Amino acid sequence: MLFQRLIWCALVAALFVGSVQFAVQRWQAVPLILAAEVFEDQKAAPVAAVAHEHAAAAENEHHHDDAAWEPAAGTERSTWTWVANVLHAFSLALLVFVVMALWVWKRGNATPALRVAAVVSAAGWLSLHLWPSLGLPAEVPGMEVAPLHARQAWWLLAVVCSASAFATLGFASSRWRWPVAAVLLAVPFVVGAPELEGDALAGYSGEAHASLLKLGHDFIWATTWASLSFWFTMAAVAGPLFARWLKPHLLVVLGASNPASASAAEAAR
Numbered sequence: 001m002l003f004q005r006l007i008w009c010a011l012v013a014a015l016f017v018g019s020v021q022f023a024v025q026r027w028q029a030v031p032l033i034l035a036a037e038v039f040e041d042q043k044a045a046p047v048a049a050v051a052h053e054h055a056a057a058a059e060n061e062h063h064h065d066d067a068a069w070e071p072a073a074g075t076e077r078s079t080w081t082w083v084a085n086v087l088h089a090f091s092l093a094l095l096v097f098v099v100m101a102l103w104v105w106k107r108g109n110a111t112p113a114l115r116v117a118a119v120v121s122a123a124g125w126l127s128l129h130l131w132p133s134l135g136l137p138a139e140v141p142g143m144e145v146a147p148l149h150a151r152q153a154w155w156l157l158a159v160v161c162s163a164s165a166f167a168t169l170g171f172a173s174s175r176w177r178w179p180v181a182a183v184l185l186a187v188p189f190v191v192g193a194p195e196l197e198g199d200a201l202a203g204y205s206g207e208a209h210a211s212l213l214k215l216g217h218d219f220i221w222a223t224t225w226a227s228l229s230f231w232f233t234m235a236a237v238a239g240p241l242f243a244r245w246l247k248p249h250l251l252v253v254l255g256a257s258n259p260a261s262a263s264a265a266e267a268a269r
Contacts, residue, residue, distance in 0.1 A: 002249045009241045010093040017093065017233045018086030024229045025081070028222040036140035036215045039208045089234070092128075096120050096238050101250055106171050113247055114239030121235035123166040129227040131162040131185070135193030138223040140215050143200045150194035158188040 071077040099120045100113070132155045139145055165184035168177045201209050201216075 002246070002253060005245050005249060006094070006097055009245050010090055010097060013093040013096075013234065013237045013241055014086050014090035016237050017230060018082065018089035020233045021089065021226065021230045022082045022085045024226045025085070026078075028226050029219065032140060032215050032219045032222055036142055036212060036219075039204065039212055040142050089230070092124065093234065093238065096124065096234060097242060097246060099123075100238070100242050101246070102171070104247065104250060105254060109247075109251060112239075113243035114235070117235045117239035117242060119170070121231040121238070123163070123170070124234070125227060125231040127159055127163040127166060129224070129231075131188070132158040133220070133224070135188060137220045139200075140212060140219045142204070142212055143216055144196065144202075145200045146194035146196055154188065154191070154193050157191065158193075161185065161187045 071080045096117065100116050103111070103116050103120070135158060136145065136151055136155060145151070161184045165181040168181045168184065172180075201212050204212060
C-alpha cells in the first residue's frame with residue numbers, strides 16, 4: 001500500500017513539475033539552443049588530422065547515424081521533450097520522497113513536511129546542478145569543453161561527492177560530519193574538471209564565434225533558472241503530497257516496527 005502511494009505521488013508530482021519545467025525550458029533555454037544550432041554547420045576542423053580522425057570514426061559507426069531516429073521539429077519534438085521532462089521529474093520525485101521518508105525515520109515527525117521537502121530539494125539542486133556546474137558549466141550546441149566520457153565521469157564524481165556530503169550533514173550526528181562534508185565537497189575540484197587546451201569554440205570565427213560565446217554565457221544563466229524552478233516546484237508539490245498521502249502511512253509502518261512511534265502514527269491518521 002505504501003509503495004503504491006509512493007508511485008502515485010511521484011507520478012502526480014512528475015506531471016506538475018515536468019510540465020512547469022517544460023514551460024520554463026521553452027521560455028529560457030530552447031531559444032538559445034535553436035539559435036546555437038544555426039551556427040553548427042559553420043564549424044571548420046582546425047587541422048586536417050582532426051578531420052581525418054573524425055572521418056575514420058564515422059566509418060566505424062557502420063552508418064548508424066544515417067538511420068538514427070530523431071523527432072521532427074515542431075509539435076513532435078515538443079511532445080517528446082515534455083515526456084522526457086516528466087520522466088526525469090518522476091525519477092527525482094521518487095528520490096525526494098524516499099529521502100523525506102528517511103528523514104522521518106531518522107529524525108522523527110517534528111519537522112513539517114514542507115520544510116523537509118525544501119531542505120531535500122535544496123540539497124538536490126546543489127548536488128545535481130550547482131556543484132557540477134562550477135566545474136563544467138552548461139554548454140550550447142557547438143561548444144566542446146572536454147571529451148564526453150571525461151565530462152560524464154567528472155560530473156558523476158561531483159554529484160556523488162556532493163550528495164554524500166549533504167547526506168552526511170543531514171543524517172549523521174557526529175561532530176566530525178562538518179569536516180567530512182567539507183572534504184567530500186572539495187574532492188571533485190582537487191581531482192579537477194576535464195578541459196581542453198585552447199578555445200572551446202575552436203573552428204568558429206568572426207560572427208559565429210562571437211554569437212556562440214554570448215549564447216553560451218546566456219545558456220548558463222538559463223539552465224540555472226530552469227534548474228531552480230524545477231527544484232522550487234518540486235519542494236512546493238512534494239511537501240503537501242508527502243504530508244497528506246505518504247507520511248501517515250509511513251508512521252503506521254514505523255509504529256508497527258517500533259511501538260514507541262505508535263502514538264505519533266495514531267495522531268497523524
